[in-house]
Amino acid sequence: MGETCLSVAETLADVAARRPALKSVLAAFQPMMELRAALTAELGESVAAALTLPAFSLERAAQGAPLMAGMSLHGLAAPLRTAARRMLPELSALAPLASHRAALEDLFLGEGAASERIVEALVAGNGPEFERLAGEASVPPETLGFALDFIAAPVLRALAAQAIPAQGEAPWNGGAVWTQGYCPVCGSLPVIATLDKRVFEEKNAFLAGGGGKKRLHCGLCASSWTFRRSTCPSCGKQGNEVMEILRESGNADGERLDWCVHCKTYCPVVDLRERESVPDMDAMALGMLHLDIAASRKGLRPLRPSFWNMF
Numbered sequence: 001m002g003e004t005c006l007s008v009a010e011t012l013a014d015v016a017a018r019r020p021a022l023k024s025v026l027a028a029f030q031p032m033m034e035l036r037a038a039l040t041a042e043l044g045e046s047v048a049a050a051l052t053l054p055a056f057s058l059e060r061a062a063q064g065a066p067l068m069a070g071m072s073l074h075g076l077a078a079p080l081r082t083a084a085r086r087m088l089p090e091l092s093a094l095a096p097l098a099s100h101r102a103a104l105e106d107l108f109l110g111e112g113a114a115s116e117r118i119v120e121a122l123v124a125g126n127g128p129e130f131e132r133l134a135g136e137a138s139v140p141p142e143t144l145g146f147a148l149d150f151i152a153a154p155v156l157r158a159l160a161a162q163a164i165p166a167q168g169e170a171p172w173n174g175g176a177v178w179t180q181g182y183c184p185v186c187g188s189l190p191v192i193a194t195l196d197k198r199v200f201e202e203k204n205a206f207l208a209g210g211g212g213k214k215r216l217h218c219g220l221c222a223s224s225w226t227f228r229r230s231t232c233p234s235c236g237k238q239g240n241e242v243m244e245i246l247r248e249s250g251n252a253d254g255e256r257l258d259w260c261v262h263c264k265t266y267c268p269v270v271d272l273r274e275r276e277s278v279p280d281m282d283a284m285a286l287g288m289l290h291l292d293i294a295a296s297r298k299g300l301r302p303l304r305p306s307f308w309n310m311f
């Protein structure tokens with residue numbers, strides 16, 4: 001808490017220095033990741049003018065309902081259009097998206113509110129509706145999902161930021177308020193997890209905690225939430241023998257994958273107790289691509305597919 005976080009560029013430069021083999025992949029994604037971060041900051045005012053996130057409710061949280069689920073996103077078409085106009089030229093540089101550029105332009109830059117309905121279906125976790133709307137837009141659902149990671153993400157991140165207090169923990173953390181493996185704000189599955197650094201209570205040295213609390217990070221709206229270490233975020237199985245760890249031999253800088261022996265899904269994890277600085281989480285997830293490859297060889301599936309482990 002209160003510690004400065006590295007930027008996308010700083011995090012990727014650090015990874016490239018340690019793993020030169022990943023340099024060209026990191027360079028291919030860096031402009032899109034930096035633009036997403038810049039757009040999130042730029043769109044804050046227009047998103048706030050268009051929509052207010054509902055107040056956090058313990059009752060809804062207890063039912064496992066994310067904050068944005070069921071919320072009307074009417075008003076977001078304009079910021080989505082701005083994000084798409086800036087992001088589509090970058091996305092179209094990637095081969096699997098190039099052939100869908102015209103359809104994505106129609107969808108996001110057109111006059112209708114189809115983009116709002118698609119993002120509503122996404123945050124409501126309504127797969128059939130999402131697939132139907134993707135079909136209407138003539139874009140394969142997984143390609144559309146990837147485009148939304150960069151076009152809807154800055155807009156949803158600006159909206160999700162409304163729920164984060166200036167100081168202290170988010171309302172869904174602490175106690176057993178939110179126990180789901182998916183995001184309490186947008187319902188997306190986590191793209192990466194961290195283990196917290198040691199915490200020192202200045203007023204009372206005896207309360208110094210050992211750290212190591214697990215925190216899942218949403219790749220769509222960038223919210224984070226605490227989660228039990230012995231539980232699988234995907235299938236919910238719990239116990240000492242559920243989660244296994246996969247890591248490189250030698251000094252791994254706290255980087256590893258936690259995978260579930262039951263459902264064979266994995267999520268990258270960074271143990272912040274083994275690092276000096278806090279990396280940018282999106283950039284760090286990309287920077288652990290070597291572990292995605294090792295996981296794929298073991299027949300494991302990413303908890304939430306990203307472009308680099310999807311195509």
Ligand SMILES: [Zn+2]
Binds near residue numbers: 188219223
């Ligand atoms: Zn989220």
Ligand SMILES: [Zn+2]
Binds near residue numbers: 232233234236260265
């Ligand atoms: Zn599982």
